[in-house]
Amino acid sequence: xxxxxxxxxxxxxxxxxxxxxxxxxxxxxxxxxxxxxxxxxxxxxxxxxxxxxxxxxxxxxxxxxxxxxxxxxxxxxxxxx
Amino acid sequence: xxxxxxxxxxxxxxxxxxxxxxxxxxxxxxxxxxxxxxxxxxxxxxxxxxxxxxxxxxxxxxxxxxxxxxxxxxxxxxxxxxxxxxxxxxxxxxxxxxxxxxxxxxxxxxxxxxxxxxxxxxxxxxxxxxxxxxxxx
Numbered sequence: 203x204x205x206x207x208x209x210x211x212x213x214x215x216x217x218x219x220x221x222x223x224x225x226x227x228x229x230x231x232x233x234x235x236x237x238x239x240x241x242x243x244x245x246x247x248x249x250x251x252x253x254x255x256x257x258x259x260x261x262x263x264x265x266x267x268x269x270x271x272x273x274x275x276x277x278x279x280x281x282x283x
Numbered sequence: 284x285x286x287x288x289x290x291x292x293x294x295x296x297x298x299x300x301x302x303x304x305x306x307x308x309x310x311x312x313x314x315x316x317x318x319x320x321x322x323x324x325x326x327x328x329x330x331x332x333x334x335x336x337x338x339x340x341x342x343x344x345x346x347x348x349x350x351x352x353x354x355x356x357x358x359x360x361x362x363x364x365x366x367x368x369x370x371x372x373x374x375x376x377x378x379x380x381x382x383x384x385x386x387x388x389x390x391x392x393x394x395x396x397x398x399x400x401x402x403x404x405x406x407x408x409x410x411x412x413x414x415x416x417x418x419x420x
Contacts, residue, residue: 210336282365
């Protein structure tokens with residue numbers, strides 16, 4: 203399955219676009235998604251250690267399985283307030 | 284019967300303007316915090332900060348955080364305002380108002396909220412440097 207992942211802030215700056223696509227086996231775990239992104243997109247790899255995958259507007263555990271149609275985004279260090 | 288806490292989250296474009304006093308049922312303490320843009324960032328003069336939000340998740344997380352603070356500290360109300368877009372130096376970009384029966388839970392709840400927000404709410408800031416802005420004119 204092909205997943206689309208939204209990018210903001212430093213991720214969009216590093217990637218140069220506001221989203222990326224990544225091909226994965228059906229219902230991959232969050233940790234597999236993050237690992238694959240880090241290896242497939244070297245420009246993002248420095249950011250990956252502090253990165254979480256948001257699934258449908260929430261943080262989920264690394265073992266969570268991503269499904270077709272889920273909204274995904276990379277969220278790492280943030281800076282509100 | 285315990286009254287449900289008043290919870291309000293607003294993301295709005297540009298600097299936050301003044302607002303009316305906030306009240307919440309049974310509250311004897313209203314504590315307000317404002318985040319204002321400082322004139323320097325990373326040791327350089329800035330003209331403004333530009334905030335970018337992953338808006339649906341930011342609103343979701345801020346609301347969950349406000350409810351979490353209300354539950355954890357027994358608060359009567361949590362009112363959150365955060366800017367998106369460009370906020371010039373000296374202007375307010377974040378306002379948190381917390382209401383509770385007594386001051387201690389309000390002060391503790393406020394600190395907990397801000398610490399957690401800075402970790403879990405997808406809002407990013409980008410400095411707009413003075414010299415960069417002069418070059419664009």
